[in-house]
Amino acid sequence: MRTQVxxxxxxxSGLLLGxxxxxxxxxxxxxxxxxxxxxxxxxxxxxxxxxxxxxxxEAGVGARMHREGLVHDGTQICVNGVxxxxxxxxxxxxxxxxxxxxxxxxxxxxxxxxxxxxxxYAAYDVALHDFATDHPRVTYRADGxxxxxxxxxxxxxxxxxxxxxxxxxxxxVTNFERVYPFGWLGLLSDTRPVSExxxxxxxxxxxxxxxxxxxxxxxxxxxxxxAEDIDAWPDDRFWEELKLRLDDEARDALVTGPSxxxxxxxxxxxxxxxxxxxRLFLAGDAAHIVPxxxxxxxxxxxxxxxxxxxxxxxxxxxxxxxxxxHYSARALARVWKAERFSWWMTMLLHTFPDSGFExxxxxxxxxxxxxxxxxxxxxxxxxxxxxx
Ligand SMILES: Cc1cc2nc3c(=O)[nH]c(=O)nc-3n(C[C@H](O)[C@H](O)[C@H](O)COP(=O)(O)OP(=O)(O)OC[C@H]3O[C@@H](n4cnc5c(N)ncnc54)[C@H](O)[C@@H]3O)c2cc1C
Numbered sequence: 001m002r003t004q005v006x007x008x009x010x011x012x013s014g015l016l017l018g019x020x021x022x023x024x025x026x027x028x029x030x031x032x033x034x035x036x037x038x039x040x041x042x043x044x045x046x047x048x049x050x051x052x053x054x055x056x057x058e059a060g061v062g063a064r065m066h067r068e069g070l071v072h073d074g075t076q077i078c079v080n081g082v083x084x085x086x087x088x089x090x091x092x093x094x095x096x097x098x099x100x101x102x103x104x105x106x107x108x109x110x111x112x113x114x115x116x117x118x119x120x121y122a123a124y125d126v127a128l129h130d131f132a133t134d135h136p137r138v139t140y141r142a143d144g145x146x147x148x149x150x151x152x153x154x155x156x157x158x159x160x161x162x163x164x165x166x167x168x169x170x171x172x173v174t175n176f177e178r179v180y181p182f183g184w185l186g187l188l189s190d191t192r193p194v195s196e197x198x199x200x201x202x203x204x205x206x207x208x209x210x211x212x213x214x215x216x217x218x219x220x221x222x223x224x225x226x227a228e229d230i231d232a233w234p235d236d237r238f239w240e241e242l243k244l245r246l247d248d249e250a251r252d253a254l255v256t257g258p259s260x261x262x263x264x265x266x267x268x269x270x271x272x273x274x275x276x277x278x279r280l281f282l283a284g285d286a287a288h289i290v291p292x293x294x295x296x297x298x299x300x301x302x303x304x305x306x307x308x309x310x311x312x313x314x315x316x317x318x319x320x321x322x323x324x325x326h327y328s329a330r331a332l333a334r335v336w337k338a339e340r341f342s343w344w345m346t347m348l349l350h351t352f353p354d355s356g357f358e359x360x361x362x363x364x365x366x367x368x369x370x371x372x373x374x375x376x377x378x379x380x381x382x383x384x385x386x387x388x
Contacts, residue, residue: 001029001118001147001148001149001150002149002150002151003027003028003029003118003149003150003151004021004026004027004028004151004152004153004316005017005021005026005027005028005029005151005152005153005154005155005312006029006031006138006149006151006153006154006155007028007029007030007031007154007155007157008031008126008128008138008154008155008156008157008158008162008163008164009030009031009032009156009157009158009159009162009164009284009286010030010031010032010036010039010109010119010121011039011105011157011159011284011285011301012101012104012105012108012284012298012301012302013157013283013284013285013286013301013302013304013305014030014032014155014157014158014284015030015105015108015111015112016055016056016059016108016301016302017155017157017305017308017309018030018112018117018119019059019060019061019108019112019115020055020058020059020305020309021309021312021313022112022115022117023058023059023060024309024313024316024317025317026312026313026316026317027117028117028155029117029118029119029120029149029151030112030117030118030119030120031119031120031123031126031138031140031149032119032120032121032122033122033123033124033126033158034121034122035121035122036109036121039105039109039121040102040105040106040109041102042101042102043100043101043102043186043188043219043261043263044101044102044297044298045100045101045292045295045297045298045299046099046100046101046211046212046213046219046295047096047097047198047211047295048065048069048096048097048099048104048298048299048302049097049299049302049384049385050094050096050097050384050385051299051302051303051306051385051387051388052298052299052302052303052385053065053097055302055305055306056104056107056302059108059111060111061107061108061110061111062107064103064107065097065099065103065104065107068099068103068214069097069098069099070097070098070099070212070214070215071095071096071097071098072088072095072096072097072098072197072198073087073089073095073197074086074087074088074089074090075088075197075198075199075200075383076197076198076199076200077199077200077201077349077366077369077370078199078200078201078203078246078247078250079202079363079366080202080203080204081203081247081248082247083199083247083249083250084369084370085197086369086376086379086380086383087380088380088383088384091373091380091381092377092380092381092384094384094385095384096295096383096384096385098198098211098212098213099213100213100214100217101298103213104298120140120142120147122142123140123141123142124140124141124142125139125140125141126138126139126140126158126163127139127140127163127167128154128156128163128164128167128280131154131167131277131278131279131280132277132278132279133278133279134152134279135150136150136151136152136153136154136278136279136280137149137150137151138151138154152316153279153280153281153312153315154279154281155281155283155308156280156281156282156283156286156287157282157283157284157286157301157305158286159284159285159286160270160285160286160289162285164280164282164286165272165282165286165287167280168277168280172277173272173273173274173277174272174273175270175271175272176269176270176271176272176273177268177269177270177271178268178269178270178343179266179267179268180266180267180269180291180346180350181226181352181353182206182223182224182225182226182267183223183224183225183226183228183264183265183266183267184209184221184222184223184224184264184265184267184292185221185223185224185228185230185233185238185262185263185264186219186220186221186261186262186263186264186265187219187220187221187235187238187259187261187262188213188217188218188219188259188260188261188262189217189218189220189256189257189258189259189260190216190217190260191216191217191218191255191256191257192215192216192218192255193210193212193215193217194210194218194246194250194253194254194255195210195250195253198210198211198212199246199250200293200345200349201245201246201349202349202350202366203244203245203351204351205241205244205245205351206222206224206245206350206351207221207222207223207245207293207349207350207351208221208222208242208245208246209221209293210242210246210250218255220238220242222238222241222242222245223350223351224264226266228264230262230263230264233262235256235258235259235262238259238262239254239256242254265292267291267292267293267346268289268291269290269291269339269342270288270289271287271288271332271335271336271339272287272288273328274328274329274332275287275304275327275328275332276324276327276328281308281324281327282304283301283304283305283308283331284300284301284304284305285297285301287304287331287335288300288335288339290338290339290342290343291342291343291345291346292342293342293345293346293349293350294338294341294342294344294345294346294382294383295383296338296341296342299338299385300334300335300338303331303334303388304331304335306388307323307327307330307331307388308327308331310323311323311324311326311327312324334386334388337382337386338382338386341382341383347362348362348365348366349362
């Protein structure tokens, strides 16, 4: 098979890139190691920045998001039982969209099916070849047979554990990493959200987040130890622990119910530099990870795809390699700012072992945010998404 862009991974970055390229008449093939059902079963992000909303619209798959998504003008931060509001709209003029990553992925899959561009699900043993030359290749196994794709460019959109970054010679890439000493225990339930806006909870027992995916589907998180066993957390225990960390009003309003998904995710900051290796370009989680506290993972994937799709359109339509040459530096400039914000939100709201001094710093900083318009604006500006 021959194509212009071989895209590894059918997560949000791979599917969004494929759709934007198709809109500009650039052929692409997506290879995904899991089945489509498996990809859709993964419960992940839910807060989408305006710039990512615009990109999803540009890809032509935003209609359902605008019908069903929830526009949020602000968020709440609860500190030891007292709630404060950060008004994004008043402070920045911008809002965010609450719409599940699963739904974004489904809309992108539907768009891709309608476009007729090929997607190979259950593609095993994907291997990248010759990307230091102008004639890269990708090989894989599917339906019990070996296949090869010849292409002009490979887009590595295959997430943190994917094959693309691992295919780069070790000396060519520098990794920067911070692993946090806790995880998030998440529970999804078909219950009415406790509040119209997300509530970020800073509490001595640990961080909690009251989030949502729709007016009838809630997503709650509890800071937990990395050694925690998910089987030790029946639903009742989760709800009781959450109640302990909430303010009185939220505790009274909380509607509990059976979980439809429960999982523990470790928190990590990670960046691989650069994001280009000859004709291989990394995008999204393949190149960087943020702790979810700043709601930036999916949004960063979208911003990489914006830069990369523009550069590829310039390359294929105008014959100019300029955008590709600048891709890594442009993407990383935005990545590091989102890394900073996600790290800062994580340090601000979680409890850390042996951290009497840090706790006082957290409380002083939170008090500053609640009293200073400049400090609240800095938080809001980063949360709604920095401009490109
Ligand atoms: C448990 C969890 C919770 C999260 N919660 C949030 C949140 O609340 N807010 C937020 O903003 N972000 C969150 N994120 C991050 C967000 O989901 C990611 O940033 C986003 O999915 C990145 O999209 P991506 O397409 O780059 O990578 P992925 O979504 O990881 O997609 C990569 C795709 O590549 C495929 N793949 C991997 N290896 C191969 C291979 N060898 N061959 C072929 N295909 C391959 C994978 O199966 C996958 O489908 C969360 C992530 C996780 C894991």
